[in-house]
Amino acid sequence: MDFAPDTRTTELVERLTAFMEERVYPAESRYEEELAAAPDAWCPPPVVEELKAEARSRGLWNLFLPGEEGAGLTNLQYAPLAEITGRSIHLAPVATNCAAPDTGNMEVLAQFGTAEQKEQWLEPLLDGRIRSAFAMTEPAVASSDATNIETSIVRDGDEYVINGRKWFTSGAMNPNAAIMIVMGKTDPSADRHRQQSMILVPRDTPGVDVVRGMHVFGYTDRDHGGHAEVVFTDVRVPASNLIAGEGDGFAIAQARLGPGRIHHCMRAIGMAERGLELMVRRAAGRVAFGGPLTDQGVVRDWIAESRVRIEQLRLLVLKTAWLMDTVGNRGAHTEIQAIKIATPSAVEWILDKVIQTHGGGGVSQEFPVAEWFAHVRTLRLADGPDEVHKSSLARREIARVLAAG
């Protein structure tokens, strides 16, 4: 349970920090300008491609992916890097080819894909040439209960025929999101967790209708392809597009969610750290009623509480990473749920105080905090609301205590 960064991590932290300071932070205003200049674009603005090229040349590429196909880092090694990228959430993850949902999709392809699937889709994703989307949540049902999923994937000769309606398919508004992984049911009569399958659906397949981008609060997140509502009407793909076998969908989803959750939490901690810095700087520079806001007891209370919460979150995330590395995602199940429960709500609390310290500016586009708040708020819902995870964690805790006699 050694959380200290090893030599490779330390070297990468330094290299990534230099990249952030030399290239990413300075690019943030250009990013805003380019976005504003292309109000109808649903893709990253031009500066992102430059940053990608630069990150790759600096050896900061596919850091998230273990094994030979990626940077080969453990979760514990990746954790402090992901945290750093969270400090500039719109630029750093995508610049390093470590942005969701591509990360999860690449993991799925690397772990479960056939050679053909890898060649066709994993390679260009690893290369940063295309983007991807993951179609799981459905508007009509409580999708946190996987048995509710209604999208059908029906075998018809050498093809599968897909029908259904998804939303919050992040990234899918981006025309460059060439491939979607779609979760549906191949056998509604099978066991609860063997009904689902995952299948690869190219975005340009006939019958795929990307209807609209769902907003998050008022944000479209269009720079990373938005969160699309997508309708699948008699969409036909070759049977070879199925990932692993029929009925493996739930298991793949579980395998995908572990890393996805910890990545989100790592980045959220980076966001909280930068938020805390913004809070301190703002409070130090703002005078009211006779002194800077840093003299106000309530503001100091927020600053202290934020530091105390961040320290606890980071340690829990590091322990979870270490567990995933040593006993596997299944063995780290409780801890993965614990960080999923703890991190978004604590970071939301912190960012709320950052907003409050910034006055009206805090809720506006003048500062990035309101958008960060919207982002972490959605994490309390993403892949199942906190309440589902709490209930599940409690069930195991109850079993553990009762088993101890």
Added chain:
Amino acid sequence: MDFAPDTRTTELVERLTAFMEERVYPAESRYEEELAAAPDAWCPPPVVEELKAEARSRGLWNLFLPGEEGAGLTNLQYAPLAEITGRSIHLAPVATNCAAPDTGNMEVLAQFGTAEQKEQWLEPLLDGRIRSAFAMTEPAVASSDATNIETSIVRDGDEYVINGRKWFTSGAMNPNAAIMIVMGKTDPSADRHRQQSMILVPRDTPGVDVVRGMHVFGYTDRDHGGHAEVVFTDVRVPASNLIAGEGDGFAIAQARLGPGRIHHCMRAIGMAERGLELMVRRAAGRVAFGGPLTDQGVVRDWIAESRVRIEQLRLLVLKTAWLMDTVGNRGAHTEIQAIKIATPSAVEWILDKVIQTHGGGGVSQEFPVAEWFAHVRTLRLADGPDEVHKSSLARREIARVLAAG
């Protein structure tokens, strides 16, 4: 301290409820469509003018304004009506000509305006022909401390010359917002609360530059004219545009803020009531893990807590209204601050749970809740952050207790 609605209020509640059910709720989808069809418009969509005409014909007009110029209601009479309009926050207040910031501006003109000022600006506002804006907050300083305000209003012969930068000037992006009330300093060397003055500045005066609309969690609120950043550069207006006298600005602001705060709180309660209904309906209609969400203990806890909080808020708002009616805004100072402190944060808590119950849809444009959340979140900052009001209320409480010996 009788909070029961009197005959007139009961009659108006019924009439307003009928208007909501027959016209306003049914218009909500058309409003969305018209807004979407004119993506660059910074004004209410066409349906609003129809609703205004209808409301006026039904005698539901200028309900907020006491005295002969308005509906002549007391605060206690207006409270349940304002709450009802808060249930459809984008349509009902504007339809009844009871939308901020016009309400506050009309109150100021009615109370402090000269005959000429009233004729020129109050009448068309009362008539719903023009809209208005209120320019107080400045980006450069902590504006909750009024001594910080930097905009200058300098007498030069028969004119005043205004220089300064404001933001969150709500409504000012609307070309139809013909008039602005601007807060600035006429005498920075005067006593702390005699430095400020208020002055009328027509939006088309040379030197007035409406720079941009500030967003609120990604929302532009463009249907009611947004929240503008406005730069005033050597803006000249006739000396007769001053409201009341030089140095009266702080006192006018205080007079304006009392009703403004209670109106916001009343509407926020209506929003919470409708939110609670949405929560219950969603929970009843959504099945997960074997039953509707209304069977989940945590959801029931949210529903009960929401009801308990709403009841308390409403009573405190009613008492405040009654106090304002009987002892005046000054005598109701503590209660006005109390509702300003209590309401937005409690309603925010409730709406957070409404969002959570709606899953991903809750943060999106599919339901109105995320936008409501953004709205009440800003109320924790509007005309001074909660923390300023708490400190002020505490000062009086301390004095009260110590005076009792």
Added chain:
Amino acid sequence: MDFAPDTRTTELVERLTAFMEERVYPAESRYEEELAAAPDAWCPPPVVEELKAEARSRGLWNLFLPGEEGAGLTNLQYAPLAEITGRSIHLAPVATNCAAPDTGNMEVLAQFGTAEQKEQWLEPLLDGRIRSAFAMTEPAVASSDATNIETSIVRDGDEYVINGRKWFTSGAMNPNAAIMIVMGKTDPSADRHRQQSMILVPRDTPGVDVVRGMHVFGYTDRDHGGHAEVVFTDVRVPASNLIAGEGDGFAIAQARLGPGRIHHCMRAIGMAERGLELMVRRAAGRVAFGGPLTDQGVVRDWIAESRVRIEQLRLLVLKTAWLMDTVGNRGAHTEIQAIKIATPSAVEWILDKVIQTHGGGGVSQEFPVAEWFAHVRTLRLADGPDEVHKSSLARREIARVLAAG
């Protein structure tokens, strides 16, 4: 919905306030001394009898009891009086013969008792000559679910035979608690809410064993007879001791609980008011780090929050009282639950801050706050934990919304 005190209430408030200032507060130290001087006594110290005589002579007696047998006040009239007695929780309620559990027991006897029962037990209770106890909660089961109650009341000829174990039978350690009302089951096979009956059991009946006093956070509350564990072994009482009929126990309990809850909440608000005063005085008189604690932003935040919460609680309690007076306890069911949910937790929050402001002294016998805290903490459990009431309130709220269509 007029919450303003009427003439009679105003007069009683003045009279009661004078009694508090002239006699009760000055007696508090003597009360402590007398208690300490008789460490094994489970009854009020001598000063209490003096205060009772004085209160009675001042016409401040049985204020809680409506109708001719008591002071004949409505709930709305009694509310501000009960609040005032809550400021000196150990002395004022008992001095005015308004202390639990006698109040509830007298209400039950007044409402459901036969003439004989009234003569034998109600009269001496109204006269303050004896005390009483109420035996409901059982250690072996979750008693908030009334169907769980296991104590049996079995008819045998002209007698009932009682067997069971109760605890938190408040008052029963006091030898002067001459009579107990015991809840048990006469027919376990009846409908869920017709199984229970209530019966009068004199404390000196053979088979009644008052085992021990349950502590509350280390406090014995021995000055009002503690909270006894009582075992009933083949206890025989005349059949005429049954209150109302067999199967009426649940209904009587419900009738008893409404007033009981509101009295507790009223007194808790008085306790919070006095706690807030203590907080302000302590903070004003304590210097640290360069100024009095009243200059500390966090302390001011506590003071403001306390005031805001108290205002809301009091209004909700008043509305509940008014509802009980106008539509009856059944019609005020939601509000009674609402105050039961809202009041103890909010007052607990306030008292926690009062403690914190007093430093180490705050948790000790040097100040009364820690004991008050323990008292309100138990209210979150008394006659059912908050969670049961929330779930029940939510059920009605859900039904209401769904019925509205």
Added chain:
Amino acid sequence: MDFAPDTRTTELVERLTAFMEERVYPAESRYEEELAAAPDAWCPPPVVEELKAEARSRGLWNLFLPGEEGAGLTNLQYAPLAEITGRSIHLAPVATNCAAPDTGNMEVLAQFGTAEQKEQWLEPLLDGRIRSAFAMTEPAVASSDATNIETSIVRDGDEYVINGRKWFTSGAMNPNAAIMIVMGKTDPSADRHRQQSMILVPRDTPGVDVVRGMHVFGYTDRDHGGHAEVVFTDVRVPASNLIAGEGDGFAIAQARLGPGRIHHCMRAIGMAERGLELMVRRAAGRVAFGGPLTDQGVVRDWIAESRVRIEQLRLLVLKTAWLMDTVGNRGAHTEIQAIKIATPSAVEWILDKVIQTHGGGGVSQEFPVAEWFAHVRTLRLADGPDEVHKSSLARREIARVLAAG
């Protein structure tokens, strides 16, 4: 930053766990009986001496003390052991000679004592033959600001003369607490942090008056000598009783507090773990409204939240221990404050839920939880209220951020 227990720690954890299961838990009921049998004793009941002998024979003795004089463990090694002793807070710490305030006093003597002081006082303390007390807090002033301390220590020839009033001098009611370390001022005109000195005062010195035991909520904690109010009137001790030099008092206090805080936090985590087990067991065994309480969503939420919070607290405490071991108490200043801020309030939250799950029993002597709650509640005040620590931590956080530019 390796938090995994090393071989020695693992061995000690096993040995201590065996001791707990074989001897300590089974002794808890006997402890209660013996305490009850000697209601006026202010010292551990007889069973404690047996446990001490047993612990010592098992090599579980003075585990807290680094260096040759103690078990020689690092903070990181001691942390899991202290946590385990926290599971039986009344017995396990004292049985292993690891109970406050002796631990802090022994540390002070080991670090700053002269050879004579060590021989006279440290040896019998290490041997468990005597107990000790630490007299710091004063009733008259806010003692968290050390400059407020009013007790005087005046040199007079070969003696020091001590005058002052202390309270919450834990342990001092125990006649066996042979020695007290007293904090006072030798030079009120010196620099802020050089005014104070510490001096050894035998409890039987003329002029030492142990006035009374302060209660904590209703608990006296008499089994470990209570929390005494002590008056020092012209108390004379040899000049050689001064610890280190005049003016060193503040520095010694700081050195003493670091380990003291972390020990308290470690034990509090053990208490939370056992509390969580009690909550689960109670909920699993209690049926209401159709099923065990473990089926209730709200209870499951509490269980999950408790687990998530405990995990975070433990990691933060382990990191703090590791930092103290590697960079010293001064270098771990922020983390020590962080655990002092985070742990008591989180454990209080958990224990509140444990109480709630136990119904009325939860606040009583039937279960140990209410007393645990009272204990952790005082930790929010012990050696300075949380608010002082938060403000101090914030000051350093502000400096850190601003220094980064």
